[in-house]
Amino acid sequence: MRRLLIDMDNVMGPRSVLQKTTEQIHIIEALLKTRTGGDQRELKQLRTQYAEFCGWVHQDAGDFRAAQYWTDRALEWSYSSGDPDLTVYVLARKAQLAGDMGDPFLxxxxxxxxxxxxxxxxxxxxxxxxxxxxxxALQKDAEGTSRAYDQALELLSTDLDPSSPWGVWLDEPYIEVHRARSLAALGHHEQAAAGFHTAISRLPSGYTRDRGVYLAREAAAYAGAGEPEQAARVGLQALGVGASTQSARILTELTVLDANLTQWRTVPGVGDFHQALMSTIPRQK
Structure with missing residues (x-):
């Protein structure tokens, strides 16, 4: 069920899985009261994984308060799960959430x-x-940013346990697409746009929603680099994914992009992007 919900979230967006995810957590909590030993330990691990996933879908839906709540619950529950790797993974996810919330210290x-x-x-x-x-990158520490990404690539190239279930999606394109995001945060928009373009072309198939997020960030990088026509073209691609998944990460990026493109509204494609976005996100009265 958890694997199915993850796949549904990637294709259809967070709102398609939120209710079922919380239902599964309630079911597991009821079962925990009737189980002991190994069964109880495995249920505790599964409860932690569901709580982390629940935090993730709230994060993608743009509800950071709920995302913090469930990710914090996942960290708390991980300590009794008997799996130190699970605790580390949730802690890393808290770092990712803090980055999305613009909190460099956390x-x-x-x-x-x-x-x-x-x-x-x-x-x-x-x-x-x-x-x-x-x-x-959010701290504007370019040296620290570069060092950390280089460290991630070096760690990825070491002899890894193939049976480990953690971070199976992490590969070089994933690292480089995040480096591109950080380059944009540092103000290096041309490098960021080129980095996004290369990394997105190397992403495995099936990452529908994530591809939309990265396209939206690539479009923002083109706008920052003063290339509005490219920004609008890539933004329209991202909007197609955003409309089908209702991912707040995509739609928020595109709303900011639209504001940044206001000065170029007469450039070919920019007006089309604006109209398409407005039909997807109606203006609030």
Whole structure:
């Protein structure tokens, strides 16, 4: 069921899975009262994984308060799950959430804490380094940002346990697309746009919603680089995904993009993007 909900979220967006995800947590909590030993331990691990996922879907839906609540519950529950890797993963996710919320201190603090705790033969250290790296970018620390991303790539290239279930999605394109986001945060928009374009072309198929997020950020980078026509073209691609998934991460990025493109409204494509966005997100009266 959890795997199915993850797949549904990627294609149809967070609102398609929120109710079922919380229902599963309630079911697990009821079962925990009737189980002991190994069954109880496995249920505790599953409850933690569901809470982390619930935090994720709230994060993508743009409800940061609920995302913090469920991610904090996941961290709390992870301590009794008997799986230290799970605790590290949730801590790294807290770093990612802090980055999305624009909190550089917590992004770096939680990311570095997870990095220090992570087993070196898993992808967890690289995951933690990526999320800490964006915290450095939010602090305008270009050297720290570059160092953390290079560390993530180095960690990814070490001898890893193939049986580890953590961060299976982490690969070089994932790291580079996040580096591009950080370059944009540092004001290096041309480099960011080029980085997004290359990394997106290397993403595995099936990452529908995430591809939309990255396209929206690529479009923002083109706008920052003074290339409004490119920004509008890529923004329209992202909007197609945003409209089908109702991902707040995509639609928020595109709303900011639209505001930044106001000065170029007469440039070919920019007006079309604006009209398409307005038909997707009606103006509030």
């Amino acid at each position: 992004a770096v603090d939680n990311g570095e804490a997870a990095l220090g705790m992570a087993r070196r033969n898993t992808k967890l250290p690289a995951v933690a380094a990526v999320y800490a790296a964006h915290g450095f």
